[in-house]
Amino acid sequence: MTQMLPGMDDDAGPDPEEEPPPTPEERLARAAVTRIADPGDGLVGAWLREFGPVETVRALTAEEALPGAGQQRTAGYALRARRVRPERDLAAARATGTRFVCPGDPDWPRQLDDLGAERPYGLWVRGGASLRMWALRSVAVVGARACTDYGSHMAASLGADLAEAGWVTVSGAAYGIDGAAHRGALSVTGATVGVVASGVDVPYPPGHAELIGRIAEQGLLIGELPPGSHPTRSRFVLRNRVIAALTRGTVVIEAQFRSGSLITARRARKLGRFVMGVPGPCTSSLSRGVHELLRADGVLVTAAADVIELVGRIGEDLAPERRGPVLPRDLLPPATARVLEALPARGGACREELAVAAGGTPDDTLTRLHELHALGFVERDGPRWKLARGGGTAPTPEGDRQADTLSR
Known part of the structure; x- marks a missing residue:
């Protein structure tokens, strides 16, 4: 049942269709855009592709009218653009061991291009591992912040078992399921990626400062916002599209009907990724969203082997047959x-x-x-x-x- 997803061929070598590496001026311009426009701004994304980052930033700074943007929106871009100092942001990033990865860089995960005009302008990456290589074998594990002990146990088990099988656990570093999945991977010295809705140098939530620090040391911490940026409610929702696009599939553990985790799952489905859910008690409100997901077209999973069978290689990553004890x-x-x-x-x-x-x-x-x-x-x-x-x-x-x- 495994499929090869767009932009996710296991050969991470050079591709003649890839974008050329950005020039220093283009890198500066893309860093500037991360302060000028909110993540996932489709208009700015389209302009970057049509006009290039240098010309886009020049036009925004000069308050020139660009296709699709009204006068008020253009003025808002210009106000931000005139205050941007991308050189400072890049210097601040280097001071914390952070690098700015752009489309066309060798470490850019090409599956993010599936987002079209909403793909990130660039990613601020903290940690020494290769983002592109890790993303090739990655699974998102997301769910409720106010999770139950059952949900926390399942998330930690999945994170640990996926890591031991050589897969990367990706989540949002939030309370609840996210944190449990990260801790599970870290507990077996496995690979994990935290996708944050703030600057990668701003630990959020504050109660996860130690965990976020461990993710940055042992794994990778990535975000779309420049150093020092704080999250907002809308940025959490926008962050979810990156989690969905970056990974081969998304597993949801405990989610109510109105849940950011279900937004991630729906986005993953639109991108052609696998969508999976871990069932819970029918009497639990935290399981209703997951069960509805499974009733639609999600795949029920209860262990890492089930997940790997879906997202792994055809015929090579099959889950073991389950049966009772042989008497x-x-x-x-x-x-x-x-x-x-x-x-x-x-x-x-x-x-x-x-x-x-x-x-x-x-x-x-x-x-x-x-x-x-x-x-x-x-x-x-x-x-x-x-x-x-x-x-x-x-x-x-x-x-x-x-x-x-x-x-x-």
């Missing part, structure tokens, strides 16, 4: 199993009675009873036979040895 009696030959099943739950029976119940001859039934006795399934009480304690119904160490004997 020793499950491995008995059919004729022997019929004799065992013929024994009453209480008391005992003679071989003639068991032969009738099992549909065999008395001699063959006696042979089967001796096999069952040797394996510890039955006991003899004079001429009668009865079930031994346990009767081969529990997968005990003794039963494992019996199963091993039978398998040979």
Whole structure:
């Protein structure tokens, strides 16, 4: 069921269709745009593609009319543009170990181009790993901030198990599910990416300052806003499109009907990514949004193996078949199993009675009873036979040895 998603070919080498690397002037201009326009501004994104970043910033600063922008909007851009000092932002970023990654850079994740005019103008990246390489094997894990213990457990387990399988967990560094997913990955020294709605040097929420610091040290912290920027409500919603586009699929754990996590999932679906949900109690309001997602066209997952089977390589990342424990009696030959099943739950029976119940001859039934006795399934009480304690119904160490004997 795996598909190759747009911009997500596993070969991260040079592509003749890629944008050329930005010039120093273009990098400065894109850094300036991150202060002039809000993230995901489709008008500015279209101008960047049509006119280039240098000309776009020049026109915005000069308050020139650009296609689609009214007078009031143009004046707003110009007011911001005249105060921008991108050199200072880049210097401040370097001081905190942050780099500014632009379209055309070797580290730019090309799947973000699927956002069209709403793709980021550039990304402020804190951490030493390759964003492009990590994004190729990444999964978003998102959900409720006010999550339950169950939701926190599932998010942490997914984060840890995905990391141990060589996948990168991406989330928003918020309270609840986000934080649990990050901590799960970090707990096994795995890879994780935090996509923030503020500057990467501004820990938000403040209560996650330590966690955000660990993400930056062990993983990657990325954002669209320049150093020192603080989040707003709308920027959290805009941030979600980056999470959806950056990853191969989005897993939602606990979400109400009105939830930013569902916005991420819907955006992921529009981009052709996999959308998955972890079910919860039907009586929990935090599970209603997830269940509605699953009723639509989300895929139910309960473990990292389910997720990897969807987003991984065809035929190579299949989830193991799930089944109950193999009991020793499950491995008995059919004729022997019929004799065992013929024994009453209480008391005992003679071989003639068991032969009738099992549909065999008395001699063959006696042979089967001796096999069952040797394996510890039955006991003899004079001429009668009865079930031994346990009767081969529990997968005990003794039963494992019996199963091993039978398998040979």
